[in-house]
Amino acid sequence: MSAQPDTMTLSTQTAAEPRHDRGGKRACIHCGLPFRPTAGREEFCCTGCEYVYHLIRDEGLEKFYDLRDGAGAPALPSVFQPRDYRWLEEMVRAAETEVGRGGKARLVLDLQGISCVGCIWLIEKVFRRTDGASDIRIHSGLGRMELAWVAGSCDVVGFARKLQGFGYLVGPPVKEPRSESSRLVLRMGLCAVFAMNAMLFSLPFYLGMEEDFAFAGLFGWLTFFFATLSLIVGGGYFIRRAVSGLRHGVLHIDLPIALGIVAAYTASVGAWLTGQLGFMYFEFVSTFSFLMIVGRWAQTAAVERNRHRLLGRRLGPPRVEQTGPAGEVREVEVTALKEGDRYRVRPGEPVPLASRLHSSDTTVSMDWISGEAESQPVRRGGLVASGAILLGGEPAELEALEPWSRSLLEKLLNFGEDGPERSPLLERVIKIYLGVVMAVAGAGGAAWWLLAGDIPTAVQVLVSVLVVSCPCVLGVALPLTDEIAISRLRALGIFVRNAFLWTRLRGVRKILFDKTGTLTLETLALDNPEAIDRLADRERTALGQLVAGSRHPVATCLREWVLARQPGLMPGGGAPAREVVGSGLEWRDAEGTVWRLGKADWAAGSEAANDAGVSGTVLGRDGRACAVFRLREQVREDAASEIAALQGEGYPVTILSGDRPEKTRALAAQLGLPADRALGGLSPDEKAAWVDAHAMDEALMVGDGANDSLAFDRALCRGTPAIDRGLLENKADFYFLGKGLGGIRRLLAAGRLRDRVVKVIFVYAVAYNLAAVAVCLAGWMNPLVAAIIMPISSLVSLALVALGLRRLGRQGS
Template sequence: MPASPQPESTPDACLHCGSPVPAGAASRGFCCAGCEAVYGLLREQGLTRYYELTQGKAAPAPEPRKDRGFAWLEPLVTRAEAMPGPVCALELDVQGIHCAACVWLMNELFRRQEGGAGLTVDPALGKVRMQWRRGAFDVGGFLRAVEGFGYLFGPSRKRPEAASLDLPIRLGICAALTMNVMLFSVSFYVGLTPEDGDVFSLFTRLSLWLSTAVVVVGGWPFFRSAVQGLRRGVLHLDLPIALGILLVFGTSLVQARGGRGDLAYFDTLNTFVTLMLVGRWLQQRVLERNRRFLLEDDGAEGLFVRKQEGERLRTVRAAEVGEGDVLVIASGDLVPVDAVLLDADARVSTDWITGEPGERVVVKGEPLPAGAFNAGREAVRVKATQAFTDSSLVALLRRAPAGTGGAAVHTRFWDRVSRRWVATVLAVSALGLALWWPAGPDKALEVAVALLVVTCPCAIGIATPLAYELVQARLRRGGFFVRSTDLLDRLPRVRQVLFDKTGTLTLGRLELVDRASVEELAPEARDVAFDLASRSNHPASRCLTAALTRVGARFSPEARVTEHPGQGLELTRDGVCWRLGLTDWALSPEYSVPRAAGPVLSRDSRLVAAFPLRESVRSDARREVQALQSEGRAVWLISGDAPARVREMAESLGIPTAHALGGQRPEDKAAAVTSLDAADTLYLGDGVNDSLAFERALCAGTPAIDRPVMPGKSDFFLLGEGLASIREALRLSLHLRAVVRRLLGLAIAYNVVAVTVCLAGWMTPLRAAVAMPATSLATVLFTVWSLSAARERPASTPSPLPREVPA
């Protein structure tokens, strides 16, 4: 295999993505288990050119899921193969694309599959379109191969937002036209006058025609927004922009028709419209990129299940399931309703609804709760005891209605600024019109228009969107992805941080308490333990498999392992019976090893080794929790786990036991958030049992992007195994607010001077043409300078909150 190119890194940088490795990380050299797994796969399969293409800009990789169901894929493939012709085609959404290296990786994996006819990847929208020769290509096998690298596929639901297609086109047209108008205006400023005859008239007409196109093309988004605001009775920031465009254009049109194109504001008008479009584009750019990184959430409509109808098996939406239906639940699939098991036994996981890890064995006739996953390796049949409309999942999967939650009652800072700016600009323009009316309507209108031109809200329309874009891009590099437009406005209000436990503060998997228990095994016992553990999907088995792999355990394909549900695994080799499982099953009675010691390995019922396990806590959890508290924020731990275990974890992390709430059902979590929230809570959770709580908090996020529903309800999501990006986001939001308020101060100072010049009647088109872009450039440079990384305090340095944060 060729040498493995790696991104430039320091000893503290992840070998896969280059992100900082959290202190105390389980895997040295990697920021998370996902990066370690993907790095290993790339090396193993000779795909290390990926690192040449990323140029050190890869995102942290989610840990690949091995138990994901593909019930949703079957009807799509069936429909694709039912179309006429030798080549089938299918379009899917994909989660996790972030650069050209991802496109190359998918194309390379597709090329290695037999029967493929073509693959087109759209990284901007997060879509793939594949073509294959009928009956010669394994679609599911290809998707599983790609998902092994941390990506996820889903039905095609992503659609480009209208603004994402519309704004760049409008911006390009206006920028091109503006440059031409500016060239014509230069001739007026250097001496072209009406006495020059036809040349003056031609340049005037060209400026008028091109400016008309700019007003129509570039002004439309602001006209539409202003009209919509007036219909709702809201003075929107786009109102003075729209009025300014129309009045400046109207005045310039009158001057041009009167033969005085040199007195028109065409160049200033065109520059203003173009800059406002730039600001509008910046506002949506990073947010759309973050949203497209994920699969689109379709709530309950996105859940599919196999329904048995006599001798036929049909894949249907979960919403079509009725009481008494017989369902076939494949490995990794979800049970959408309360049901009873029809087969002999099954292993299920309820971590998605309870938030707690662990699997249990269900025997024939026992109930299965809605939201349970089939954690076994074989499909099982269940009988629905309720219709989906009565399922507890319906409430948990619903989209949050508009007008609920902390964000809805939060009055955004920019709404108030916009209203005040509109009222002030209109009042000042009216004042100028009134003061100069005695000098004649023409002069009065000229002053009023000049006021609308020079009071350009560039600090709001350009510099502020740029500031938000810079902060969002920086957070993205740290694994914090913003999804909500106003999240950075809400974060400075956060005074309480509420964590779910399992999958949030912990990683949703187990780890060895003592690695020596594996490292000191004899070679024979080590290989036998690996043969046993590697053939089970139980969380304890997955943990032991990973640990044994690191010490070089060997796999025996001919080994025949028997799994005893709820007990453990058994292997007979050379007349010796080996067992890996519960102590009272694997050991003879004379061994008194407590169950807390974890699974044990026995040889003919004699103890060989014990493997104590514990929940894997995020490596920086304690540091970040204590840092949040030192900054003046209250930290809470809210979990569905047993109260004693929740209190134990709270103590280990330094959270007051009074702030540790255990045994919480989804409704209890929501009630707890409601009682605590004073429009100042941030909630971090990973399971659908956190869904109702998400709707009550000021802002909410999730590290679980590999499961449905929660990412779509979140204001932000996290990649990687560290929590430091949350505190970094809180810190940067405060810094952003300070920068924005300084920008407003500069804008007010500039406008005071500009208004004075206008009211004195000294403003001319040339002065306006110089002043407006000059101030825009100055505010942009100030923004970049204020938010440059070199001026930032390191994220590890706690900074106390200001004593009072205005609403």
């Protein structure tokens, strides 16, 4: 959810658009992504990239740029934001207590932000520079790292904070340690061994080995043994999934794969027992099982890699602090609270229940829960809505007015279990495919039996048709198509999280956008960055101290600019800054000077403000204005052009926002949308109801906050920008990085291109099966030929995939 101008800013006028260089876009010298230079920011796409770039240079880590593979992701605002590491302090304390002082403590943590080998090198370098560090292992595919250090001698929390400054976030180990792809890797390795051995011991039969040869019987047993292992380890995966799908009434590609493996194995066992060696397809069973597992692994690993790039999130009820009978502070799950119970929420965290404020005045933000941009002051004794984010600098003492089961946040955080994904088109194709194969196999066998009276050949024809018509081409080529498409989209900053996204994209006819944090950026824009540059050293230090720990939208924006200009800036001495609700922030330095940041009449005095014509957020020193900062809501720079392009491609665009209707309509006008396509002031339920009524089975919904959660549940396809406080990554089919919306159109284009490639593969598969079945019906097929043409056909299909997806690669370049 984006932070927007509010009570801290005097003026809410819309500033002029940033000026563009005549030369057009440049590449950011940190992340490498193209951007339009503006006054005060000519080399970097954002303050985050500027900050991280200078930090890397100051730390002597420039080798990172040599190791990086192509353009990376821009630094997220999280590099500047205060972050609670109490959980890590507890984990470190427990790990060190277990081994004792001086022992080697170990910890496993989730890690977010790895995109290349340069990231791994930088993280390892930073850790090894930390006193007391012993060893670090990074699992980039899983998004996890293992740390080892000398207990009592290493600042692990300080290391985590330093990584945050470089753009990498650590979290408790929430991700599944053994993913589906890792389990498939084991199956794949075993099936490779089984297939090679099955081919090795069956080859002598094709090279003319006599049946009375001393080792013929042993070779037959070994071939049977390895084919059986392939059936159990490789085929068993598809058989279980096919049976599970049938129980749910769902047909998918695993069913014909399973039938092909079972048919080939059953026929081979029968042929072996009756001495009909020409009908044995044991090596086919092993090779086919291996190729199918390889294809499934490629498809699964590509999706999991995108899921693991972000920190795992515990999706259960939040925890809050409560004071026990003896005065001790303890953490409890919010489900344990009853109406009237007192609890405490720390700054930056959501208020889980509708509550009454019992501590001093504070400020909350509703943009996460309602999309309303402005923050709101709450006086002592006032009501705080469920889902409001606490922006004040001190914890809030609250009284619960409802149980968790009736709270709005519980409703929005509810992640229901998805049922089995269905593809009606694929199910129809599988039904037709199975019917045709069974009919052709039966007809071919019957013809040889009835017309030629050749029962052995009739059986061979029947079995060979069932075997060679196995969907090998589809089982390998389709997963590889998905893997290549997902990998190339990843290079464009688009991360597919759901393998069924492609099926859903075919049905998209309308596109819905949230406003705050989706069409606009998460942070405000500073229109006069030169005001930061003109500050004297003492003034800049005071500004840094004022905004250091605040989560207020204006303070967040100014903190980014101050640190981007001077990454090593250290706050001054004296007491910490305090919030004056409704006015701004105040800090007294060691010399007794009072510094204020906020409304002009409060920070600089009403008379001085009026005399100077001050308008904006003011930095004041003992009642005198030192600087004026003009901030505005920051629309994504390509939003207007991308929305126009989407509509030109036949996708009507609508804005669904919880922000005020007049602000929503003003943004729509700026983006070239008519007023009737800009719906503001909507509650989460009203957003969901609109999707139900107008676009349930045909909408792509793009949003970023809890207020979009119910609409996400109703939409056909869901996407979200990746932000640090994001909720919807766990519901989304995809997420995207960067400051623009171009990823939406690229994803839709990739979906259309993938569909064309899939059609080509289907045509090739039909042609291959027609030719192979014709050979079978003629009685010319044997196990050796089947084992040879299967991998050849797979290689041809892979070549078709690579050629078909070249355009997607050129998009990336």
